[in-house]
Amino acid sequence: MAQIRNRSSAGKVYGWLRFLWPSKQRGMCRVAFGVVLLLAALLRFWGLGERPLHHDEAQHAYFSWIFMHNILGSWPFCFLAQGSNGACYRYDPLLHGPFQFHVIALVYRLCSLVGIPIEGANNVTARIPAALLGTALVGLPYFLRDRLGTWGGWLASFLLAISPGMVYFSRFTREDIYMAFFTLLLIVAIARYIRARDRRWLIWAAVALTLSYATKEATFFTIALLGSFAGAVIVWELGSGRVIRKKGAWLPETLAFPALFLYLLVFGSVALCFFGWLKGLARSLSNVEHVAQADAVLAVVKDWTTVLLLLGFIGLCAFMLFKRSQGDSQQARVTRFDPIKQPLLRMLTTLPWRHWTVAVLTAWIVFAVLFTVLFTNLRTGIGDGVWQGLYYWLKQQEVARGGQPWYYYLLLIPLYEQIGVVFGLVGLIYCLCRPTRFRLFLAYWFVGSVCIYSWAGEKMPWLMIHMVLPLLLLAALAIAPLVRALVGLLHQRKKPCGRHISAFGGLVLACMALIVTLQNMFQVNYVHAEDAPHEMMIYVQTTTDVNAVMKQIEALDREYYHGKHEISIAVTRDATWPFAWYLRNYSNVAFQNSDVHMCVLPRENADVMIAGGHCIGGVLAKGKGTYQALRYSMRRQWDQGYMPPRCVPQQGKTCEEQPYIGVGPLLWLSYGDNPPPGAQFDPMRAACTIWYWWWDRRAIGSTNGSFDMVILLRNDLVQPERREAR
Template sequence: MKSYETEPQEKVDSTVGGERLYEPSSQIPEYKPPFRESLLNWAPFWGVILLGAILRFWGLGDKPLHHDESLHAYFSLQLLHNMESWLSCFNPNVSCYHYDPLLHGPFQFHFIALVYKISQLVGAPDNGVNTTTVRILAATLGTLIVGLPYFLRDYLGKWGALLACFLLAVSPGMVYFSRFAREDIYMACFTLLLVVSVARYIRDRKIRWLLLAALAFSLSYATKEATFLTVAVFGSFLGALIAWEIGVTLPLRSKFNPETAPWYLPRTAAPIALLLYVVVLGAVAKFFFGWLKALSIYVTDPKNTPAADLYVQGLKDRTVEIVPWLGILLGCYVLFILGREMFGHYHPAGRRGLAAKVDPQRQPVLDTILTMPWTHWFFAILVAWTVFLVLFTVLFTNIKNGIGDGIWQGLYYWIQQQQVARGSQPWYYYLLLMPLYEQIGVVFGLVGVVRCLVRPTRFRLFLVYWFVGNLFLYSWAAEKMPWLSIHITMPMLLLAAIGLEPAVVILVNLVKKSLSRSSAKGEGVFAGFTAVFGVVMAVLLLLPTLHNMYEVDYVHAADGPHEMYVYVQTTTDVNVIMAKIDALDQKMYNGKHLLPIGLMNDATWPFAWYVRDYTNVCFNYPEGCSTTAKSYPVIISGGDNLYNAETQYAGPGKNYLFNQYHMRTWWDEGYKPPPCVPTKTDKCTDQPPWGGVGVGLWLSYGDNPPRGAQFNPGLAVQHIWQWWWQRRAIGDTGGSYDMALFIQKGLGETP
């Protein structure tokens, strides 16, 4: 039985794109191809990156800001204003931006503010602050994702890397959320950069890759609390690799008589070590998830929340006390090493200690860890800590609270959110969402999983583990949202590139042979037929994928009822309302943004962003300006208070004209399981009292199936087909959260 653990330096097979896990750079002189050859190698990648950039930046500001985007845009603008008077933020009595896990990590606020500032300097419209500049950071990092597989050519093969770039470039989900100012695309970029950097460091041992890995991890941590899930997936796989490498040097089969040894006995103890690791990890995971659920229930109980808050505050205080001492100890250790070297006391050449017992060829990960120069890990820690300190302390204006909050508050908030279960989506949510959009990715991703298991390497197995692990964890996590799907989609697309690569390589070789009329022996007939079939299937699957990408990104980008990726999205009616407000301000105040606007609480977001330039806005209308409330010519109300507001301000004999609009709309959720009906044996504990009709009936009949109906595969396929090509919605299209515009009578403007 062939064992991949004995082949860490397998040669790259040009027909299947193998990998070199580790070859010391001293053994292979660096080869620099001629300029023409380099250009030919780079050109396809740059072409795909350019395609990805165009898809992400084209019409970037056309879509209204989502509720979450408006929060990120608004507080980034506040941070920009804070930094314009940076010294004042050192005063605790001055209100400045501080990290709040409700809005996720500080990275996006700092860098969107930076984009605002650069846009101002180059003279962008609206003083550099508009719906386009809000999303530039997302589009930029989304484009960077497209180019990162270039650095995995040694692992994916040239064609595999190029296919990965292309699939990431045109993926409906990756494109849509690269045009969306939420933190998930930033985290996805940093996660892939972390994977690339670690893979390159294990192979090349160059410090720049370890520093990039540290930078990527720290930025991901400063972006979103879901980085804890990344740590769980990547860390558990690293543990499995270490267990395997520990066992790989312990021979088993050779200790038995070849004629009497059981057939199932492995050559080394590696499989046994891995099995023991999995058993222990499974037991620990079961205990941990149970403890985590109990802890989440405990801290969200109103009776326990004050005590939990106090305990977390104590953790923060103790952390702030300990961190400086850790820094001092690390500094002393480094100074000790430098002192020894200054006085000529160098470590003797060669391996020593545990490193001497490691086989670099069969244990590349252990070898990387145990032979890492101190300068590598020291500067990696320095880079990661610097990023953490700068961002979480908000450029050093909130050092004490920033350190404590950055380490504990995000974790505490994430634990609390497990009971909130935002979105209330079923466990199969992503299994429904992704096949609706990512046809080529889903099909060839599964092909890639099979190929990785049949022809495994460490990196291929890591991709499978990453994909399956993320699918499990994000399906298990209480909060399930469309934007979280990209953390599953990204490794799936890398697997799809691996699955598709052999067919593409064989077909390319056949074309080259045909054009050159070479008589050299090529691929067999069956291999050629299989390759042609695979490429044809890929093209057929690519067509609906591209169509979905076009529809969701450029046609229905703000049309929730027709797009499942578009979750509770602000409608274009917001632009209509702002156009009327701007016209009235132009008429009354010559466009100086002096028009008084009453903004009720339920309309604060996204309108706090859209009225940012108006200087006479009454938030929490009418309580926020009770003495002058009756004089406001414009009032905006949200759906929570719509009927009362209409009755109070626009009823018979009232002073305002009124018009109702859709603020947000959403995709029909009839696919959710039917609501639980309590019985004597099932009290429906922890189950929502609402739901849908179930995914099968919903696909067959929409949200209102006839009595006694059963799942109908033919109708389900028909409805999916009609949605793919005609965007005929599955289920109801009337789900909306409304708003109202009130304009005083006699102003010559209708709402």
């Protein structure tokens, strides 16, 4: 036993020496990855605060600011309240998981400690966590070099660094880039643990899965994809251990293929039934008659879940103490599974108890800390964390936020991710033709993600990165052999053959696709960053008019209230976001929080009134004669002419409700949202439309999509003669 420990210690020392003093080749590899990381950081942090906060960004930034005050600033009070005080943050799936509020609030606090004004909270600091994890995501393929190859890993990092979607949503205060990081970290950790059997990687996998779930409920999709693929591998390995052919060529050698076929048949049937059941359950939960009963059942389930998880935690701790008291030597277990043909089964059956127990306990602690909000909601936090997110997600399936068609991502992703789409599809074929388990997983991950996210009710542009992530890894696998072939030719200095010429042609195509991708990345992030009518990925975005409104309010506050942020402001419901964030430091602001009376001003005779949307008319009439009105655009939106045309009921065919009506994607690409009567899809016109959009950002459809607002300034504040009298 002492010899084993000495060997382990010596191995750790050797590992640290290799890390601190790498070989020349390893050092050059690290430099190459480091350069890509620097590029990624530059692209993500450059001008990070210039774009106004989106509606959702404003919510996340604002409630993180509240979190900083009420949890980090008044933790003892919130701890004693234990979720009974509404001022203390509690997990609410409406805004997704608690991770982002913890981390953004922490950034605010750290920034305030180093002297950044306004308590360290501003547009830049709200986006720092997204930019940091978006940059860290680029470095993760370094740990997949044994699966992707050195060139494949580096290319994956490079493609992630310059991807238009990855860059944009790394500069965006939403949880999807966090989830993408934790998903890839989970896959890296699992792959490394299977290869090295190092307990640290299993712990990282458990923590990554927990943090992903604490970030967004869509982690259920990740679990479904990983679990179903692992099930297929286990079935294959079980079948490969059963030989059925000794003579005769018409039978397979083992039961692997028949077992896998049966698994896919059964699993596919069960999955179809399950998704159909989920749709029915979602409809039932959206029925107001069933909500009260569902809430009551959920409350009981959450209470029992909390009890069971606490008992499980105690039981696991007792199990660990018992095993330690028995002096378990952790000797390798004897297993009948072949390490070459059945590595997953062998790993699962020989998994040391110290590995899985520590991983589970670590994940449990992380889960409890986040969902109980630093132990300030012990009573309901754990149960909410397990069930409330799923419950909310099911109810949202009928809401179908965005109302996008099933082909939404098939239209959006190719418009931006050219090198990813072209070579990702090549990589998909490559993985199927030259399969390894990891390559097959990448293919399954990509195809499964496209299917699941296209099936889900909510389809929004930020969800595209969960499909782009495996797509770019596939693209790296496709490009890597081309690079290796040409690099080998340069080293050998031989006359090029057909393979080298093909590789050169492939790299030329890759460079052409890369140029278009870089153009799209530059346009969407640095030129049209708040110009939603010209960027499908932006979809809807707060305009810079919000900055103009805030400058007027700040000027009046300086003139009449000495810059103390005491000017009185009334805001209707439609204008709450993003102004709740921008007016957070003004002490005399009243927001209309009622959905029923959303256009009723919460305060009469305020110095400034702000109204949005359909509230504008009523507020203008109310302020006529006593206020000066200025009209602005609060948000602008991308044209949605690609929506399906109006459904016409026919015999035997019913039409579902259509929230948006368009002309269909093909006519929209050919003629925009107003095609001439009798027009048909024109491939040449569509190609020209896309070409001009790529290079000139010539809008495909209408650019009139706008959600307006008005700001009303009281006359005695803005008219010179009344200002003097005042």
